[in-house]
Amino acid sequence: MTPGAPLVEMRGIVKAFGAVEALRGADLTLGVAEVLGLVGDNAAGKSTLMKILTGVHRPDAGEIVFEGRAVAFHSPRDSRALGIEMIYQNLALAPNLDVVGNVFLGRERTKRVLPRVMEWLDERRMDAETRKILDRLKIRMDSVRAPVARLSGGQQQAVAIARAVSFNARVVVMDEPTASLAVKEVGKVLALVSELRAKQVSVILISHRLQDVFTVADRVMVLRGGRGALDTRIGDTTMDEVVKYIVGADTGGLSHLASGR
Ligand SMILES: Nc1ncnc2c1ncn2[C@@H]1O[C@H](COP(=O)(O)OP(=O)(O)OP(=O)(O)O)[C@@H](O)[C@H]1O
Numbered sequence: 001m002t003p004g005a006p007l008v009e010m011r012g013i014v015k016a017f018g019a020v021e022a023l024r025g026a027d028l029t030l031g032v033a034e035v036l037g038l039v040g041d042n043a044a045g046k047s048t049l050m051k052i053l054t055g056v057h058r059p060d061a062g063e064i065v066f067e068g069r070a071v072a073f074h075s076p077r078d079s080r081a082l083g084i085e086m087i088y089q090n091l092a093l094a095p096n097l098d099v100v101g102n103v104f105l106g107r108e109r110t111k112r113v114l115p116r117v118m119e120w121l122d123e124r125r126m127d128a129e130t131r132k133i134l135d136r137l138k139i140r141m142d143s144v145r146a147p148v149a150r151l152s153g154g155q156q157q158a159v160a161i162a163r164a165v166s167f168n169a170r171v172v173v174m175d176e177p178t179a180s181l182a183v184k185e186v187g188k189v190l191a192l193v194s195e196l197r198a199k200q201v202s203v204i205l206i207s208h209r210l211q212d213v214f215t216v217a218d219r220v221m222v223l224r225g226g227r228g229a230l231d232t233r234i235g236d237t238t239m240d241e242v243v244k245y246i247v248g249a250d251t252g253g254l255s256h257l258a259s260g261r
Pocket residue numbers: 017020021022040041042043044045046047048049
């Protein structure tokens with residue numbers, strides 16, 4: 001990979017669900033250790049674009065390039081193999097399991113008591129690995145043995161992030177991570193996003209809260225009607241300008257640049 005080259009490039013992504021054209025030639029680039037804010041009105045195509053990046057949906061047209069190589073994802077497993085993880089809005093945690101149980105859900109570490117006959121869960125090892133990940137992300141948690149249902153929204157978000165990181169994620173996609181959080185917790189989740197970037201993990205942050213995007217993102221991209229309307233460094237724009245591109249007032253979008261499409 002050439003230095004400074006994007007980690008992820010999505011080009012001309014088209015996706016229709018029946019008569020609904022969710023994406024109509026969307027482009028996206030993401031750098032190494034970059035936080036990209038992905039914003040847009042309801043139904044603009046944000047979640048769909050991310051589900052294509054994470055192998056949930058296949059695009060009708062367009063290409064995905066990862067580290068300079070064209071890739072095709074047939075399932076979330078394929079994108080996970082490259083280190084792309086998505087945290088959904090509902091977090092997909094198991095509320096009755098504790099923190100450790102959630103981090104290792106579906107791939108529990110075992111130790112062999114009698115090879116091929118008896119396998120026990122290696123609770124100590126999972127416990128230690130979970131603590132290591134939490135420490136690395138500077139997440140403070142009183143007990144990794146508390147059922148996650150008893151944690152606050154922000155702590156649950158932290159568990160979901162720890163789980164993503166435990167897969168050696170290089171890209172973490174978060175869909176509205178702060179939407180249902182108390183004000184006090186929003187800052188903590190945004191600090192976690194910065195911490196991921198400091199660990200060389202890139203983040204795509206979908207949010208309707210522009211203040212979050214302006215607090216933590218390096219770049220912001222606006223989707224409107226299934227296409228890019230604005231893509232700029234945070235320092236080169238303002239919330240007012242971004243809002244204009246979201247609602248589409250008098251901007252014309254980037255469609256005038258995308259001739260031939
Ligand atoms: N599985 C699906 N089947 C049919 N239509 C879908 C499906 N997923 C998304 N759509 C449609 O595609 C369009 C884009 O939806 P998408 O969820 O990507 O928007 P979004 O930008 O994430 O919106 P929001 O901010 O409300 O989450 C919408 O019109 C939506 O109804």
